[in-house]
Amino acid sequence: MKDIIIIGGGAIGCSIARFLSKYKLNILLLEKNIEICEETTKANSAIIHGGYDAAPKSLKAKLNIRGAKMYKTLSEELGFTYKNIGSLVVGFTEQDLEVLEELYSRGLENGVEGLSIIDGYAAREMEPFISKEVKYALHCSSAGIVDPFNYTYSMMENAMENGVEIKTEAEVVSMEKRLEHILVKTKDEIFKTKLVINAAGLFSDKVANMAGDDDFYIIPTKGVYRLLGKNKDMILNKVLFQTPSEKGKGVLVTPTYAGNVMLGPTSSKLDGNVAPTEEDLETIDRLSKKTMPELDVKTTIRVFEGVRAKPNTRDFMIYKSEKMEGVIHVGGIESPGLSSAPAIAEYVEDLVLSMKSLELNKSYKKEKSIRGYTAKSYEGMDLEEIEEAEREIICKCEGITRGEIIRSINNINGAISRDGVKRRTRAGMGFCQGRRCGPKVREIIATELGIDESEIKEGLSGKELIEKYFK
Numbered sequence: 069m070k071d072i073i074i075i076g077g078g079a080i081g082c083s084i085a086r087f088l089s090k091y092k093l094n095i096l097l098l099e100k101n102i103e104i105c106e107e108t109t110k111a112n113s114a115i116i117h118g119g120y121d122a123a124p125k126s127l128k129a130k131l132n133i134r135g136a137k138m139y140k141t142l143s144e145e146l147g148f149t150y151k152n153i154g155s156l157v158v159g160f161t162e163q164d165l166e167v168l169e170e171l172y173s174r175g176l177e178n179g180v181e182g183l184s185i186i187d188g189y190a191a192r193e194m195e196p197f198i199s200k201e202v203k204y205a206l207h208c209s210s211a212g213i214v215d216p217f218n219y220t221y222s223m224m225e226n227a228m229e230n231g232v233e234i235k236t237e238a239e240v241v242s243m244e245k246r247l248e249h250i251l252v253k254t255k256d257e258i259f260k261t262k263l264v265i266n267a268a269g270l271f272s273d274k275v276a277n278m279a280g281d282d283d284f285y286i287i288p289t290k291g292v293y294r295l296l297g298k299n300k301d302m303i304l305n306k307v308l309f310q311t312p313s314e315k316g317k318g319v320l321v322t323p324t325y326a327g328n329v330m331l332g333p334t335s336s337k338l339d340g341n342v343a344p345t346e347e348d349l350e351t352i353d354r355l356s357k358k359t360m361p362e363l364d365v366k367t368t369i370r371v372f373e374g375v376r377a378k379p380n381t382r383d384f385m386i387y388k389s390e391k392m393e394g395v396i397h398v399g400g401i402e403s404p405g406l407s408s409a410p411a412i413a414e415y416v417e418d419l420v421l422s423m424k425s426l427e428l429n430k431s432y433k434k435e436k437s438i439r440g441y442t443a444k445s446y447e448g449m450d451l452e453e454i455e456e457a458e459r460e461i462i463c464k465c466e467g468i469t470r471g472e473i474i475r476s477i478n479n480i481n482g483a484i485s486r487d488g489v490k491r492r493t494r495a496g497m498g499f500c501q502g503r504r505c506g507p508k509v510r511e512i513i514a515t516e517l518g519i520d521e522s523e524i525k526e527g528l529s530g531k532e533l534i535e536k537y538f539k
């Protein structure tokens with residue numbers, strides 16, 4: 069019998085797992101894909117929003133502000149990249165200024181720190197390459213950027229070090245309430261648990277339906293991005309937004325945690341049309357160049373898409389089910405879900421504490437430990453040979469070594485696919501997008517896992533995720 073089953077291994081499920089691992093509980097996380105971090109969490113803007121955008125008094129506003137404040141300490145404890153670089157919402161007209169003033173007052177009401185409205189000159193002092201047409205800007209010094217993949221992996225690894233178990237390729241298909249427990253069924257297994265936490269992202273409404281709840285539904289919304297190469301001549305210090313519209317926060321220009329430039333996302337209702345269209349790319353180019361006219365979209369190394377789990381209720385849906393006792397839904401976690409993730413986990417922790425008294429896990433460690441490992445790739449080598457092999461650069465674009473790749477596989481929640489290695493180490497994320505290092509990475513995965521290369525599993529592409537959604 070499990071104490072808690074968490075459904076879904078995205079940023080939210082993994083954060084909840086880590087926060088609950090400080091208690092003496094028998095926790096299992098079930099994930100339907102081959103690895104965690106395979107859906108919404110793997111393709112987003114990776115911004116830690118200041119919190120001026122969300123409607124005052126909403127759960128989104130409260131958890132965004134709290135979550136953004138938690139990132140610095142968490143990044144120090146767990147070792148993922150977080151940079152508090154600040155953001156600017158740029159305005160071109162008097163009308164835009166009115167929107168900026170609205171955002172400013174909303175920000176103050178929400179409790180955002182470090183907000184000010186500045187003129188175009190001050191904005192260009194911070195960002196020399198923004199358009200000369202920019203007349204006003206809302207500066208938010210508390211905004212930042214994060215590595216969303218390693219945020220999620222670190223949360224899960226730390227949770228596992230503290231005793232949480234994980235099962236992948238375990239899609240939950242139904243739940244059934246018995247007197248004292250709930251039966252959670254996957255295609256292959258049945259688990260007994262006292263409590264279920266639904267953190268199923270795009271599918272959180274479907275999982276809620278399994279408990280008999282229909283208080284919200286998800287409107288999947290596509291967002292397309294362009295990722296540009298690293299350009300030392302183009303200074304970009306902050307996240308640059310344009311004034312938001314009904315459709316969302318608009319097209320942004322932002323540095324990524326690794327130093328690339330990212331443009332996007334678009335926003336269109338998902339209708340089964342998976343590929344980014346000419347219109348998507350035209351919108352991105354036109355709007356991002358309005359902010360920064362000298363952007364060179366010819367340096368694009370990748371176009372990709374993410375899917376937002378937009379709830380019809382417009383706010384996060386985090387609540388105890390009234391239909392099935394012992395179930396907590398954490399659904400509709402659209403943006404700023406990543407910014408809010410640690411605060412959502414804390415909020416869920418409080419909900420769990422309101423349902424049962426919990427004993428602390430005395431051996432809980434909040435820092436991730438540095439793990440030793442035995443690499444199959446180094447069998448038969450002496451120390452000198454191992455050191456040399458460790459330093460060999462496998463991904464030349466990003467300067468990733470064999471040692472880093474091997475460590476990403478031999479981890480407590482190690483990579484089992486090329487995408488898994490890529491998201492953990494950046495091998496394959498550079499200019500050639502893995503064309504050169506891909507075969508070597510596959511070879512290392514096969515050696516370390518002791519399997520044939522043909523047996524290596526591959527994760528979902530954005531296109532496959534969207535196709536699967538409509539099945």
Ligand SMILES: Cc1cc2nc3c(=O)[nH]c(=O)nc-3n(C[C@H](O)[C@H](O)[C@H](O)COP(=O)(O)OP(=O)(O)OC[C@H]3O[C@@H](n4cnc5c(N)ncnc54)[C@H](O)[C@@H]3O)c2cc1C
Pocket residue numbers: 075076077078079080081098099100101104105106107108109110111112113114115116117238239240241267268269270271272275290291292333374375376377401402403404405406407408
């Ligand atoms: C285009 C775009 C831009 C964004 N930009 C930002 C931003 O800049 N800042 C920000 O704060 N937020 C942003 N977000 C939002 C943020 O990415 C999400 O809020 C966050 O990633 C949601 O995480 P999640 O764990 O709820 O969902 P997911 O990452 O989708 O995880 C849910 C998991 O549940 C699993 N699952 C589903 N059903 C089942 C089942 N039946 N059984 C087992 N497992 C199941 C899935 O496989 C998946 O792994 C953006 C989102 C998008 C799409």
